[in-house]
Amino acid sequence: MDEKDRNRLIKRGVAEIIVESEFVELLDTGKPLRLKIGFDPSAPDIHVGHAVPLRKLRQLQDLGHKVVLIVGDWTAQIGDPSGKSQTRPMLTQAEVMANAETYMAQFFKIVDREKTETRFQSDWFGPFTLADVIKLTSRFTVAQFLAREDFSKRYKANQPIAITELLYPLLQAYDSIAVKSDVEFGGTDQKFNILVGRDLQGMMGHRPQHCFLMPLLPGTDGVQKMSKSLNNYIGITEPANDIYGKTMALPDSMVLAYLENVTDVPDDELDEMKRATESQTGDPMELKKRLARELVTQFHDADAAKTAEQHFERTVQRRETPEDIPAFELSTGAELNSKRLSDILVNAGLASSSAEAKRLIDQGAVRVNDEPVNANVAASTLESGAVLRAGRRRFVRLV
RNA sequence: GGAGGGGUGGGUGAGUGGUUAAUACCACCAGACUGUAAAUCUGGCGCCCGGAAGGGCUACGUAGGUUCGAAUCCUACCCCCUCCA
Numbered sequence: 001m002d003e004k005d006r007n008r009l010i011k012r013g014v015a016e017i018i019v020e021s022e023f024v025e026l027l028d029t030g031k032p033l034r035l036k037i038g039f040d041p042s043a044p045d046i047h048v049g050h051a052v053p054l055r056k057l058r059q060l061q062d063l064g065h066k067v068v069l070i071v072g073d074w075t076a077q078i079g080d081p082s083g084k085s086q087t088r089p090m091l092t093q094a095e096v097m098a099n100a101e102t103y104m105a106q107f108f109k110i111v112d113r114e115k116t117e118t119r120f121q122s123d124w125f126g127p128f129t130l131a132d133v134i135k136l137t138s139r140f141t142v143a144q145f146l147a148r149e150d151f152s153k154r155y156k157a158n159q160p161i162a163i164t165e166l167l168y169p170l171l172q173a174y175d176s177i178a179v180k181s182d183v184e185f186g187g188t189d190q191k192f193n194i195l196v197g198r199d200l201q202g203m204m205g206h207r208p209q210h211c212f213l214m215p216l217l218p219g220t221d222g223v224q225k226m227s228k229s230l231n232n233y234i235g236i237t238e239p240a241n242d243i244y245g246k247t248m249a250l251p252d253s254m255v256l257a258y259l260e261n262v263t264d265v266p267d268d269e270l271d272e273m274k275r276a277t278e279s280q281t282g283d284p285m286e287l288k289k290r291l292a293r294e295l296v297t298q299f300h301d302a303d304a305a306k307t308a309e310q311h312f313e314r315t316v317q318r319r320e321t322p323e324d325i326p327a328f329e330l331s332t333g334a335e336l337n338s339k340r341l342s343d344i345l346v347n348a349g350l351a352s353s354s355a356e357a358k359r360l361i362d363q364g365a366v367r368v369n370d371e372p373v374n375a376n377v378a379a380s381t382l383e384s385g386a387v388l389r390a391g392r393r394r395f396v397r398l399v
Numbered sequence: 400g401g402a403g404g405g406g407u408g409g410g411u412g413a414g415u416g417g418u419u420a421a422u423a424c425c426a427c428c429a430g431a432c433u434g435u436a437a438a439u440c441u442g443g444c445g446c447c448c449g450g451a452a453g454g455g456c457u458a459c460g461u462a463g464g465u466u467c468g469a470a471u472c473c474u475a476c477c478c479c480c481u482c483c484a
Contacts, residue, residue: 231427363428364429
């Protein structure tokens, strides 16, 4: 591996490697490594933020290394202490399996299934006894765990910390023992947990794993990290138009970070983009379109990217009506006569309640055949074939 | 076990008997502007009925109660935090 490739591997889209020099040495031995990554089967939607570590795994797989995917069916019941976590509802075995399958279907859109070993925590935690738990917990102190930022912050702010939450890093650490991992992957927020695994391995006579920490991608709001619960995410299974549209709605300041971390735009091209952005000689919208195309191509294909771009240019930039819009069947006769525009908006899914529909009408967001409609007219005035629009991007063709 | 503080809309957080569907900020939605975005400005932001005017219902941890009227008072319960043990 030449210098350039190696740099790309250990620098781009990587926040920190612990210990980097040792990891590089290990890599150079050519020995196939066991790359650990885990997930909790509680919220199985993978978004572009998750793609950062997954893409890195893929790169390493392509060099001959093996991914060990851990289904956290025990840790899912605790919930990773993110600061707001509540005791989570226990998942049934069936729910765990269903979630795991949903997750893996997405996971393997990025990671190579052939070079992946999937393991369930219950394999080793199922037979765990209280004696094992005590032995495990006795290796660490409360002070060590309070060093973790989440915990210390909450502790100082008089917010509850459940004892089970303290167990979370321990379980995750023990996973590393169980699967004999050489390297563990995660976001920078996983630093503490992964290091506990490294420590535990050392204590138990295993070779300590290296920690591969990836940056947390900011969400579409440009401020907080991307997450489903903040609704600032781009899901990798979302329709092409949505991926494209959400990308275009990103603040300009996010574009380079996304290009660097979740696309394969060549390094020198990326450098050129950075220069152009800094000197303000580039075209920010073109750059963002490039990103949007890259993402759609990655999670769908190049054709879908082209179509999505055309759709965006037509509907958002030129505010025209797109070509293929969902049809909504108007009822007929007496039933129709008793309804009004607001009812149709709700039934067609353009508004979530009739109160919202009326608000949209009042605010001039509703158009019929591109003509604003400012009154809640009778539904009978609507003709089939007409295009009903609410806001920028919600359309329906009446039939 | 004891003493004290607290639970309000997606979030933070006002509100101590009526003009409170509930201040403010954030988030969100729509409109204007625009290069997509950001910024800015304007409006909105529980649900239902009604063309509208307006009306009704539900909501302030849970369940009861007092009152013409309760997020606000009372009782019980649940949960959280702090200090003491």
